[in-house]
Amino acid sequence: xxxxxxxxxxxxxxxxxxxxxxxxxxxxxxxxxxxxxxxxxxxxxxxxxxxxxxxxxxxxxxxxxxxxxxxxxxxxxxxxxxxxxxx
Numbered sequence: 001x002x003x004x005x006x007x008x009x010x011x012x013x014x015x016x017x018x019x020x021x022x023x024x025x026x027x028x029x030x031x032x033x034x035x036x037x038x039x040x041x042x043x044x045x046x047x048x049x050x051x052x053x054x055x056x057x058x059x060x061x062x063x064x065x066x067x068x069x070x071x072x073x074x075x076x077x078x079x080x081x082x083x084x085x086x087x
Contacts, residue, residue: 002044005051007085014050016041019059026074032066 002014016037023033039062044050056078064071 002047003049004055005049007052007082011049014041014044014055022059022074023063023070026063026077027070028063028067032063032070035066036062 003011004014006012019037019040020030020033023036024030028036036059040055040058043058044055060071060075060078063074
């Protein structure tokens with residue numbers, strides 16, 4: 001089972017559904033979001049632990065291939081979230 005190491009150090013189970021939800025919130029279609037989640041899932045399948053930042057970068061790279069506009073929204077959301085946490 002793959003674990004995600006969150007930025008605060010907590011470990012969380014990898015969930016494809018979270019990738020789908022995040023992509024859809026960014027403007028990707030359900031089909032595009034599912035494709036991104038499948039692509040990323042295949043890449044992390046053999047891992048036991050992945051940092052959240054690396055996972056996020058993988059999502060961005062895969063999302064960019066199917067929906068550039070949604071990618072911009074995803075990156076903007078992630079950057080805003082990181083700014084809030086650093087304050």
